Amino acid sequence: MDETVELEIRKLGAGGDGIADGPVFVPRTLPGERVRATRIGKDRARAVGIATKSPDRVEPPCPHFAQCGGCAVQHLADAPYVEWKTGLLTAALAARGLETKLAPMLRIATGTRRRAELAALRTQGGVSLGFHAEGSSELVDIDSCLVLSPKIVALLPALRAFLADFLRPAEAFDIHATAADNGIDLLLTGRSPDARKRASLADFAAANGIVRIAWRREPGEAPEILALHESPRIAFGTVEVIPPPGAFLQAARPAELAIASEIAASVGRAKRIVDLYAGLGTFSFPLTGRVHAVEGDAAASAAMQAGARAGFRAGRVTCETRDLERRPLLAEELDEYDAAIFDPPREGAREQAAHLAASSVPVVVAVSCNPASFARDARVLVDGGYTLSRVVPVDQFLWTGHLELVATFTKPKKPRGPRY
Numbered sequence: 001m002d003e004t005v006e007l008e009i010r011k012l013g014a015g016g017d018g019i020a021d022g023p024v025f026v027p028r029t030l031p032g033e034r035v036r037a038t039r040i041g042k043d044r045a046r047a048v049g050i051a052t053k054s055p056d057r058v059e060p061p062c063p064h065f066a067q068c069g070g071c072a073v074q075h076l077a078d079a080p081y082v083e084w085k086t087g088l089l090t091a092a093l094a095a096r097g098l099e100t101k102l103a104p105m106l107r108i109a110t111g112t113r114r115r116a117e118l119a120a121l122r123t124q125g126g127v128s129l130g131f132h133a134e135g136s137s138e139l140v141d142i143d144s145c146l147v148l149s150p151k152i153v154a155l156l157p158a159l160r161a162f163l164a165d166f167l168r169p170a171e172a173f174d175i176h177a178t179a180a181d182n183g184i185d186l187l188l189t190g191r192s193p194d195a196r197k198r199a200s201l202a203d204f205a206a207a208n209g210i211v212r213i214a215w216r217r218e219p220g221e222a223p224e225i226l227a228l229h230e231s232p233r234i235a236f237g238t239v240e241v242i243p244p245p246g247a248f249l250q251a252a253r254p255a256e257l258a259i260a261s262e263i264a265a266s267v268g269r270a271k272r273i274v275d276l277y278a279g280l281g282t283f284s285f286p287l288t289g290r291v292h293a294v295e296g297d298a299a300a301s302a303a304m305q306a307g308a309r310a311g312f313r314a315g316r317v318t319c320e321t322r323d324l325e326r327r328p329l330l331a332e333e334l335d336e337y338d339a340a341i342f343d344p345p346r347e348g349a350r351e352q353a354a355h356l357a358a359s360s361v362p363v364v365v366a367v368s369c370n371p372a373s374f375a376r377d378a379r380v381l382v383d384g385g386y387t388l389s390r391v392v393p394v395d396q397f398l399w400t401g402h403l404e405l406v407a408t409f410t411k412p413k414k415p416r417g418p419r420y
Helices: 078-095 150-166 195-207 253-267 298-311 350-357 371-383
Strands: 004-012 018-020 024-026 034-040 044-052 115-123 126-132 139-141 172-180 183-189 210-216 224-228 234-236 239-241 272-276 290-295 317-321 339-342 363-368 387-395 404-410
Touching (some): 004 024, 004 044, 024 034, 078 387, 115 139, 150 172, 150 183, 150 195, 195 210, 195 224, 253 339, 253 363, 253 387, 253 404, 290 298, 339 350, 371 387, 371 404
Parallel strands (some): 024 044, 183 210, 272 339
Antiparallel strands (some): 004 018, 004 034, 018 024, 034 044, 115 172, 126 139, 172 183, 210 224, 234 239, 363 404, 387 404
């Protein structure tokens, strides 16, 4: 029999869980609350009743919040929510001995997330389609989502009905959905469909505004295109790019535009710019200087190069496929540029940051979705002579412990030596 205990919640953790002494993590609780909870393992518990409620507790706006693991803090009032979320960044910087005044957090509206990692499971009662429960493999069937683009939400009923025939009993699929500029782009991950079911994908796509459906057996495999109504397109500035299936995009277009605007203001009139971890050219293409964009993923880099060829005169944006973890740009290579941008994965840019720190690039702009790895890399840059002059938190991942940010570092430009 599960043990029921009474706990006092002391603080809100980085993931949005309330934390009691122990520590014991209790999802959907708030500091100052006394709760009755069922222990789940050594350091987790599930609240089954609240004896004392926090004055900061509000009614969650989503009917799925109690079960769905997508959001963590819909029950927290707005002002303490902002304080908690910006505090994640302040704490990460302080842990590395860095202090700076944060710009006001940019708030991204609901209904703007254009990509989603959905899961589907064929059950005896039909198809469950949605997100996993918090800390569990259990699938929560959803019919609405306040965070997602209405275009993706509108597809859910038709997708659920289609999967009822497409999936075998007890079969599960993962579904990466992207709201491209011209329609929905889907990447399915699971068992190989037979010839009949492959053929049915084309009809389903045509009937539901889906521009492309790709499939792979498991993550990491090269996807196969099974249905193509037209190529999905994403615009970055004046350039349209055809993303490979499942390609990384900034989660919300308003956040992308806000970050791009901040980058443009920081680099100013820089004539030569290097964009590291450039992805599809998200931040390269809107800039006005000459940009050298470097990306390690071959498919993303190829898509970016195709966009550059179609959108610019030769040389305006040049592209290089290069693994920056194994072969970062060296300080002497970076010294040729007036500004550098880097937007690494969540793990950060440990190797590349060291070479940036040793360079004489006068302006470095960092974009990150992980305050902890950003703070680590920022410490390296500051130790290399850079000043952390501006940090802007961006609430791109609503009601979660994830925080996007854009930061600017500056260093006096070393004069070039004489040329003989």
